[in-house]
Amino acid sequence: MAVRLDDIGPLKxxxxxxxxxxxxxxxxxxxxIADTPDTAAVTPLCRRYLxxxxxxxxxxxxxxxxxxxxxxRLVGLEGLVYIGNHGLSWWRQGREETLAEAVPYEAMIGQAKKDLAARLDLPGLLLEDKGPILALHYRLCADRQAARVAILDALAPWTTKGLRAREGRLVFELGPPLDVHKGTALTHLIETHRLSGVxxxxxxxxDVDAFKVLRHWRQEGKVSGAAVAVANPERGPEVMQEADYWVDGVPGVEWLLAAIASVVAEKRP
Ligand SMILES: [Mg+2]
Structure with a gap:
């Protein structure tokens, strides 16, 4: 169970x-958290400390x-590594690259998008085409429960055909049936950058996939690391169970990033 972090000491x-x-x-x-994906914005303090x-x-x-x-675009900083679609796509030299094993599914996902747009008549439903993943956001549907059931029903033929549906916070994502997630992306980063601290x-x-992978690396004695959960009213209990520490919402993250920035500035002037 995560412990509240209000001092940078434990991360030293x-x-x-x-x-x-x-x-x-x-x-x-x-x-x-924003009502629609388009209205989300990284806070200026998060950007500055990052x-x-x-x-x-x-x-x-x-x-x-x-x-x-x-x-x-959201983070707006150069020099960072950007990984999207939960590990399926990467931002490299100004363009998107999808993992080779996901590419063969893109045509089927395109067909699914047309089919779902035609069959799901739900005011407020938002279909977001992210390349190898199709996201169905139902946050703005008046009856979310009914929308969820209708989406599950409409997705069934596509999961039967071999695509995978994942449920997130008021969103379903249809994508390739691959064992790729934020944890596999984190492993790739640890290996490529030969990280000793994470x-x-x-x-x-x-994010729990990444928390678990990080714990595994730590238990193997290969890295020193900490997983920090960000508490918000919509998070599931599993997020708190699997993290080492937690901070309270985006303001908690701003505090944490400021504290990290100041520690690393001292050590690496
Ligand atoms: Mg999130």
Missing amino acids: PVLDRHPLGLATDIDGTLSP EEISRRLEMVAAISGRAPEVAH LYLGDDLT
Whole structure:
């Protein structure tokens, strides 16, 4: 169970490590939860401290369920690694790259989008095409429960055909049936950057995959690391169970990033 973090002290052993990396979720972590994906914005303080941290760490990454181009635009900083679609796509040299094993599913997802748009007549439903993933947001539907049931029903033929549907916070995501998630993305980052210290911040169930992977690396004695959950009214209990520490909402993240920035500035002037 996560312990509330209101002092940077417990993270010092991680911050002492070299090479050190920080990976963070975006929505609900760096930006307050918004009614529609288009209205979310990373707070100026989060951006400022992330920028300061990124100048001193070996790696800073944003790992999001968004398309990587959107993740890059939302955070708005160069020099970070941007991973989108929960690990399926990466932002590299100004363009999106999808993992080779996901590419064959893109045509089927395009067909699913047409089919679902035609069959689901739900005012407020938002279909978001993210390349290898189709997101169905029902936050703005008047009767969310009825919308959820209708979406599940409409998705069934596509999951029978082999696509995978994942349920998030007032959203379903239809994508390839691959074992790719934020945790596999984090492993890739740890390996490529040969990280010895790792901090991970996130607020949602999809971040739990990264929390678990980080714990595994730590238990193997390969990294020193900490998973920090961001508490918000919509988070599931599992997020708190699987994290090491928690902070309160985006203001808590701003405090934490400021504290990290000041520690690493002292150590690495
Ligand atoms: Mg989030």
